[in-house]
Amino acid sequence: MKQSALFSGFLYILLGIVFTYFAIENIQTNQGWGFFTYILVILATFDIGSGIRLIAFHFFIKKSANKNKKK
Known part of the structure; x- marks a missing residue:
């Protein structure tokens, strides 16, 4: 099953x-x-950062695809 970057970003x-x-x-x-609290905070930071990056990547790909259609 193929997942979109948008769905994966929201999941992260x-x-x-x-x-x-x-x-x-x-x-x-x-x-x-x-120690366990610091581990949880580090995991949360990585997940939220990855989620934001994936959502931004989704919109970049979408914008790029629309730009190529107009040409």
Whole structure:
């Protein structure tokens, strides 16, 4: 099954939000920042960054395809 970059981008952003939620819960239950919390924040950062990049790539490809149709 072929997935579009737009769908994958939203999926990555959703995973980043979930990891952020788990990191916040971990901070509140453990009363501070631990090793696992830092790992969750790093994973959330990578996922959100990848999601934004994939969504931007989707619109770049779409814009490029429309530009080629007009020629």
